[in-house]
Amino acid sequence: MTYRKFKADYLFMGTGFAGSGLAAAGGARGGDGGPVGGEGPALMGEDMVLVTTEDGTVQGVVAASEAGEGVEYYPGLLSPGFINCHCHLELSHMKGLVPERTGLVDFLTAVIRRRGGGDAAAGARAEQEMLDNGIVAVGDICNTADTLSLKTEGRLYYHNFIETMGFIEQGAPDRFAQSLGVFQTFAEAYSLPIEANSIVPHAPYSVSSALFRLVAGFPGNHVLTIHNQETEAENEFYLSGTGDFLRLYQQLGLDVSFFQGTGKRSLASYLPYFYRNQGLILVHNVATSEEDLRAVMGAGARVQAAAEGRAEGATLYFCLCPNANRYISDQLPDVGMLVRNGCTIVMGTDSLASNHQLSILEEIKTLEQAFPQLDVAGLLRWATYNGARALQMDGMLGSFEPGKRPGVVLIENMDGPRLGVRATARRLV
Numbered sequence: 001m002t003y004r005k006f007k008a009d010y011l012f013m014g015t016g017f018a019g020s021g022l023a024a025a026g027g028a029r030g031g032d033g034g035p036v037g038g039e040g041p042a043l044m045g046e047d048m049v050l051v052t053t054e055d056g057t058v059q060g061v062v063a064a065s066e067a068g069e070g071v072e073y074y075p076g077l078l079s080p081g082f083i084n085c086h087c088h089l090e091l092s093h094m095k096g097l098v099p100e101r102t103g104l105v106d107f108l109t110a111v112i113r114r115r116g117g118g119d120a121a122a123g124a125r126a127e128q129e130m131l132d133n134g135i136v137a138v139g140d141i142c143n144t145a146d147t148l149s150l151k152t153e154g155r156l157y158y159h160n161f162i163e164t165m166g167f168i169e170q171g172a173p174d175r176f177a178q179s180l181g182v183f184q185t186f187a188e189a190y191s192l193p194i195e196a197n198s199i200v201p202h203a204p205y206s207v208s209s210a211l212f213r214l215v216a217g218f219p220g221n222h223v224l225t226i227h228n229q230e231t232e233a234e235n236e237f238y239l240s241g242t243g244d245f246l247r248l249y250q251q252l253g254l255d256v257s258f259f260q261g262t263g264k265r266s267l268a269s270y271l272p273y274f275y276r277n278q279g280l281i282l283v284h285n286v287a288t289s290e291e292d293l294r295a296v297m298g299a300g301a302r303v304q305a306a307a308e309g310r311a312e313g314a315t316l317y318f319c320l321c322p323n324a325n326r327y328i329s330d331q332l333p334d335v336g337m338l339v340r341n342g343c344t345i346v347m348g349t350d351s352l353a354s355n356h357q358l359s360i361l362e363e364i365k366t367l368e369q370a371f372p373q374l375d376v377a378g379l380l381r382w383a384t385y386n387g388a389r390a391l392q393m394d395g396m397l398g399s400f401e402p403g404k405r406p407g408v409v410l411i412e413n414m415d416g417p418r419l420g421v422r423a424t425a426r427r428l429v
Contacts, residue, residue, distance in 0.1 A: 198220075
């Protein structure tokens with residue numbers, strides 16, 4: 001059997017750095033092994049070599065003195081392939097069409113007005129961009145089957161989140177039936193060694209109680225996602241039925257006067273619809289507060305359950321897409337608060353309608369610059385191991401463990417032990 005042997009200045013394993021001292025610990029850790037302190041990895045020196053087969057199956061990590069000949073040395077950092085937990089590949093043709101920093105309601109209005117039909121060539125270019133940037137798996141939002149033929153080529157792993165929406169209670173059966181049709185198209189033509197498709201709610205402000213129940217009760221719906229608290233207006237709408245979202249409904253010609261609010265913020269209002277055996281990826285979280293975590297997680301029990309791999313209610317993952325947040329509203333989530341509360345954090349890019357590129361490295365560089373207390377090990381864990389767990393792909397992706405094929409990514413042009421603004425990523429395997 002032919003082997004490949006990789007060595008670099010730093011070797012990130014998926015949960016921490018190979019080597020000794022700080023490198024092995026990965027820096028100070030939050031509740032999910034995420035970062036709370038600002039040091040970077042220690043240099044590996046001549047210590048460790050990653051060994052894979054030609055197809056990228058990990059054989060192990062050995063001391064350089066035991067690796068033999070043929071070791072490939074790369075200046076920089078080696079990492080498992082990145083996991084993009086939130087993307088809208090079918091919106092790739094909208095790059096540059098939507099104005100920046102308008103706020104969520106105007107952004108949504110522009111997307112609805114301009115999205116039109118899909119563009120296969122734009123989707124293929126976007127997928128190639130993700131491949132080139134070291135992404136190996138994607139949680140992709142689908143309102144249509146436009147991306148199906150691209151995905152069946154098998155260049156990336158996908159979990160297809162078939163999105164449903166409709167805020168009028170009486171329309172729930174028809175809305176769900178439309179999404180079920182898309183789901184069945186994917187299920188018949190596209191499969192993985194793991195469950196690869198789910199029907200999911202779009203957002204709290206666009207899904208009725210009846211539709212939430214249909215989604216949560218759909219057999220096999222174990223991996224779910226929802227756009228969560230992307231703006232404070234979402235919380236206002238749920239608390240009192242007022243605020244900026246009324247302008248969106250008016251533009252859509254929807255009468256939502258029946259909704260008077262729940263008296264609770266958004267997350268506390270809809271989370272009870274979901275079940276213990278379901279993993280829920282909460283996307284954006286710009287307006288998620290410590291109050292929300294206290295209200296819905298039983299003093300942190302549900303968040304900590306996710307961190308420890310246990311199930312106590314729906315397991316929650318908090319997906320950050322910081323460059324999209326800046327594009328839409330020029331705001332970022334309170335990442336430090338999420339870390340302090342032990343939240344299991346994963347990474348996404350959102351779509352080219354709301355981002356200038358599809359690069360997980362660019363997302364974590366933005367977080368590193370905005371929150372300098374975050375360490376490299378934690379940021380990379382969010383982008384690899386945690387993301388694989390959230391998509392239930394951790395049996396084959398997310399870490400350099402024997403038998404897995406997680407991809408091998410090289411991060412170059414780092415700023416010492418930090419990533420820095422000039423860092424780039426390319427996929428070696």
